[in-house]
Amino acid sequence: MPSTLKDVALRAGVSKSTVSQYLHQRYHYMSEETKKKIQLAIEELDYIPNEVARSLKQKKTFIVGVVSSTILSKFTTEVVRAIEDECQLKGIQVIVCNTDDDPLKENKYVQSMIARQVDGLIIFPTEQNRKLYQSMLKSGYPFVFIDRKIDGIDVDTVLLDNELASSLAVQSLVERGHTRIGILTFPLGQKAITTRSERLQGYRQTLQNSGIEVDEAYVKSGRLDEMQTLIGELFRLSPPPSAIVATNDMILEQVLIYAKNQSLSIPRDFSLIGIDDVSFASFYTPPITTVSQPSFEIGKRSAQLLLRQIDRKEHEPRRAAEIFRLSPALNPRESVQNANEQD
Amino acid sequence: MPSTLKDVALRAGVSKSTVSQYLHQRYHYMSEETKKKIQLAIEELDYIPNEVARSLKQKKTFIVGVVSSTILSKFTTEVVRAIEDECQLKGIQVIVCNTDDDPLKENKYVQSMIARQVDGLIIFPTEQNRKLYQSMLKSGYPFVFIDRKIDGIDVDTVLLDNELASSLAVQSLVERGHTRIGILTFPLGQKAITTRSERLQGYRQTLQNSGIEVDEAYVKSGRLDEMQTLIGELFRLSPPPSAIVATNDMILEQVLIYAKNQSLSIPRDFSLIGIDDVSFASFYTPPITTVSQPSFEIGKRSAQLLLRQIDRKEHEPRRAAEIFRLSPALNPRESVQNANEQD
DNA sequence: CGTTCTTACTAAATCGATTTAGTATAAGCG
DNA sequence: CGCTTATACTAAATCGATTTAGTAAGAACG
Numbered sequence: 001m002p003s004t005l006k007d008v009a010l011r012a013g014v015s016k017s018t019v020s021q022y023l024h025q026r027y028h029y030m031s032e033e034t035k036k037k038i039q040l041a042i043e044e045l046d047y048i049p050n051e052v053a054r055s056l057k058q059k060k061t062f063i064v065g066v067v068s069s070t071i072l073s074k075f076t077t078e079v080v081r082a083i084e085d086e087c088q089l090k091g092i093q094v095i096v097c098n099t100d101d102d103p104l105k106e107n108k109y110v111q112s113m114i115a116r117q118v119d120g121l122i123i124f125p126t127e128q129n130r131k132l133y134q135s136m137l138k139s140g141y142p143f144v145f146i147d148r149k150i151d152g153i154d155v156d157t158v159l160l161d162n163e164l165a166s167s168l169a170v171q172s173l174v175e176r177g178h179t180r181i182g183i184l185t186f187p188l189g190q191k192a193i194t195t196r197s198e199r200l201q202g203y204r205q206t207l208q209n210s211g212i213e214v215d216e217a218y219v220k221s222g223r224l225d226e227m228q229t230l231i232g233e234l235f236r237l238s239p240p241p242s243a244i245v246a247t248n249d250m251i252l253e254q255v256l257i258y259a260k261n262q263s264l265s266i267p268r269d270f271s272l273i274g275i276d277d278v279s280f281a282s283f284y285t286p287p288i289t290t291v292s293q294p295s296f297e298i299g300k301r302s303a304q305l306l307l308r309q310i311d312r313k314e315h316e317p318r319r320a321a322e323i324f325r326l327s328p329a330l331n332p333r334e335s336v337q338n339a340n341e342q343d
Numbered sequence: 344m345p346s347t348l349k350d351v352a353l354r355a356g357v358s359k360s361t362v363s364q365y366l367h368q369r370y371h372y373m374s375e376e377t378k379k380k381i382q383l384a385i386e387e388l389d390y391i392p393n394e395v396a397r398s399l400k401q402k403k404t405f406i407v408g409v410v411s412s413t414i415l416s417k418f419t420t421e422v423v424r425a426i427e428d429e430c431q432l433k434g435i436q437v438i439v440c441n442t443d444d445d446p447l448k449e450n451k452y453v454q455s456m457i458a459r460q461v462d463g464l465i466i467f468p469t470e471q472n473r474k475l476y477q478s479m480l481k482s483g484y485p486f487v488f489i490d491r492k493i494d495g496i497d498v499d500t501v502l503l504d505n506e507l508a509s510s511l512a513v514q515s516l517v518e519r520g521h522t523r524i525g526i527l528t529f530p531l532g533q534k535a536i537t538t539r540s541e542r543l544q545g546y547r548q549t550l551q552n553s554g555i556e557v558d559e560a561y562v563k564s565g566r567l568d569e570m571q572t573l574i575g576e577l578f579r580l581s582p583p584p585s586a587i588v589a590t591n592d593m594i595l596e597q598v599l600i601y602a603k604n605q606s607l608s609i610p611r612d613f614s615l616i617g618i619d620d621v622s623f624a625s626f627y628t629p630p631i632t633t634v635s636q637p638s639f640e641i642g643k644r645s646a647q648l649l650l651r652q653i654d655r656k657e658h659e660p661r662r663a664a665e666i667f668r669l670s671p672a673l674n675p676r677e678s679v680q681n682a683n684e685q686d
Numbered sequence: 687c688g689t690t691c692t693t694a695c696t697a698a699a700t701c702g703a704t705t706t707a708g709t710a711t712a713a714g715c716g
Numbered sequence: 717c718g719c720t721t722a723t724a725c726t727a728a729a730t731c732g733a734t735t736t737a738g739t740a741a742g743a744a745c746g
Contacts, residue, residue: 006733046478055733057735081415111391253623283600394703401703
C-alpha cells in the first residue's frame with residue numbers, strides 16, 4: 001500500500017531512473033520542469049523510499065548492531081549512547097539486543113544481525129562462541145569486541161584495564177591499613193568472562209605486591225541471587241574482612257542491602273569500594289568510593305574501530321587487530337576509612 | 344562475498360526453488376537424497392539466508408521499532424525489556440532509538456523506521472508531530488503510543504494513570520498532616536508532555552479535594568540543569584514546604600543531592616516522595632517512599648496491542664483504538680513522616 | 687549537409703529470496 | 717495401453733530501488 005518509486009514515476013510522467021536520480025540530487029542535465037513534477041508527485045503520494053530494497057541493491061544497510069549482555073546497567077546504556085553518537089555522525093543507525101550472557105542467545109542474535117545484513121557488529125562476547133567468531137574473522141565480516149577479550153580471536157577489542165581497576169581499589173584499601181579485604185564477583189568457572197577473571201587477578205596481584213597473603217576465604221563468587229548468602233558467609237568469618245571490593249554495580253547494591261539489613265555502618269563496620277559507578281554514589285550516606293570506567297570513551301572508541309573496518313575497501317588488506325585497554329579512575333569518597341579507626 | 348541461495352543451489356545441483364522449499368521445511372515430495380545434498384551445501388558454504396531480500400519479497404521484516412525518549416532511565420529500559428520478551432514469543436525482534444524528546448529527532452527516526460519497513464512502532468510521542476501521526480493513522484500503519492497520550496490521535500495508547508500517581512503521593516503526605524507540599528516537574532509549556540501535566544493536575548486536584556489551597560509558589564518546573572536552583576527557591580520560601588513530591592526519578596536524585604549538600608535530613612527536615620522507582624529506594628538512608636509504575640506491564644501491554652494491529656488482516660476493519668491507564672503502586676518506606684514531628 | 691557533442695532522459699539488468707504455474711517422469715488403474 | 721494421479725522437481729515473475737548502457741533530439745561546427 002505505501003507508494004513506490006514506480007508510482008512516483010508514473011504520476012510524474014517520467015521513468016523510474018529519473019526519479020531515482022532526483023532522489024540522490026544527481027541533477028546532471030535535469031530540467032527544472034521535471035524536478036518540479038517529481039517533487040509534486042512525491043508530496044502527493046507521501047512517498048518514503050523503501051530502505052529494504054535499497055539495502056538489497058547497495059549491499060549496505062547503514063546499520064550497525066550492538067550485541068550486549070544487558071541493557072539494564074548504567075555502563076551498557078552509556079556505552080550504547082556513545083556508540084550512537086559516533087555513528088550518527090556518519091548517518092549510521094544502531095540497533096541493540098540483549099544476550100543476558102547466554103551463549104546460545106548470543107549466537108542466535110549475531111547470526112540474525114548478520115542475516116539482516118547489518119554493516120558491522122559491536123559485541124560483548126562470551127567464550128563459548130569462539131567457532132562463530134573464527135568464521136566471521138575468516139569471512140572478513142566487520143566486528144569488534146567490547147568489554148571482554150577472547151583469546152585466540154584476533155579482532156579489534158576495547159576494554160577496561162580490569163587489573164588496574166581492582167588494583168586501584170585494593171591499593172586504596174591497603175593504604176588505609178586494610179589487610180583483610182573481601183572480594184565479591186559473579187561466577188567464574190573455567191570459561192570465565194575476562195572482566196571477572198581479570199578483576200580478581202588484579203586483586204590477587206596487588207595484595208601479593210603489598211606483601212599480603214591472599215586468603216581464599218575472602219574471595220566469594222556466585223550469581224546475583226546467591227549474593228546475600230555469600231556476603232553473609234564473608235561476615236561470619238573470624239576475623240571478618242575489614243573491607244569489601246564489589247566488582248560491579250549490581251554486587252555493590254547487594255552489599256548495601258546487606259549492610260542495611262544487618263544494621264552495619266559503612267565505613268565504621270567495614271570499608272566498601274565498588275567497581276563501576278552508580279547514580280547514587282556521590283549522594284549516598286556515606287558517599288561511596290568507586291572505581292569508574294570511562295564508558296563513553298569505551299563506546300566511542302569501539303565505534304571508531306568498527307567504522308574504520310567498515311570503510312576498509314574490498315581490496316585493502318585487513319589491518320592488524322588492535323587492543324585498547326582504557327584506564328579506570330578512582331573516585332575517592334567516604335566509604336573507605338582507616339582500618340584502625342573501624343570496629 | 345557471503346554465499347547466496349543461488350550458490351547453494353548450484354553446489355547441491357538443484358534449483359533455487361528447491362533450496363528455498365527446503366529452508367522452509369516444506370518437504371512436500373522431496374527426496375531424502377536431495378535434502379542431504381542441500382544440507383551439505385549449506386554447511387560447506389556457511390550459508391545464512393539474506394533477510395533483507397526476504398523482507399523485500401515478503402513485505403515483512405519481523406522487526407518492531409521502539410521510539411523512546413531516552414534509554415538512560417530505569418522505566419524505559421524495563422519497558423523495552425518487557426516489549427522484547429513479548430515479541431520474542433512471536434519471533435519478532437525489537438530495535439530501539441532515542442529521541443531525547445526532541446520532536447525533530449522523533450520525526451526523523453519514525454520516518455527512518457518506516458522506510459526500513461519495520462512491521463510496527465511503539466512510540467513515546469511528543470505533541471509536535473501530530474501531522475505525521477495523523478498520516479500514519481490514515482495509511483493504516485501499525486503503531487501504539489506509550490507513556491503519553493496525544494489528543495486527536497486516535498490510536499492504541501498505554502500509559503500510567505498519572506493523576507492517580509500524584510494523587511497517591513499527595514494523599515499519603517496529607518494523611519500525615521502535611522499542607523505545605525512542594526512539587527517539582529520538568530518543563531511544562533503549552534505543548535506539555537502529558538506525563539508532566541497530568542501529574543501536576545493530580546497534585547492540584549488532590550490538594551483541593553483535601554481542602555488545601557494550591558500555592559503556586561510551591562510548584563516549580565524546569566530543566567534538569569535548573570533543578571538545584573529551583574529546589575533552593577522552594578526551601579527559601581517562608582514558610583518552606585514540609586514535604587516534596589519529585590515527579591520522576593531524575594528529579595528525585597536532584598532533591599537527594601540538594602539535601603546532602605545542605606545537610607538537610609530526610610524526613611526530619613522535610614518529607615520526600617518520588618514518582619518512578621529507583622534502584623536504591625529500598626536501601627537508601629532513609630528508604631525512599633515512592634509511587635512506582637508497572638513498567639513491565641506497560642511494556643507488555645503495548646507490545647500486545649501492537650502485535651494485534653500487525654496481525655490484523657488487510658481486509659478486516661481497523662478496530663477502535665483503546666486507551667489503557669495502568670495503576671501506579673504506593674511503596675511506603677521511611678522518607679515520609681508526620682508533619683508535626685518534623686522541624 | 688553530415689558529423690559530433692551536448693542535453694535530457696529511458697530500458698533493462700541487477701540485488702537475493704519467494705512463489706506460482708508448470709514440466710517430466712513414474713506409478714496406478716480399468 | 718491409454719489415461720489419470722502422484723511424485724519430484726524447475727522456470728520465471730516478483731518485491732522496490734540502483735545503475736549502466738543507451739537512445740533521441742537538438743545544437744554546434746566546419
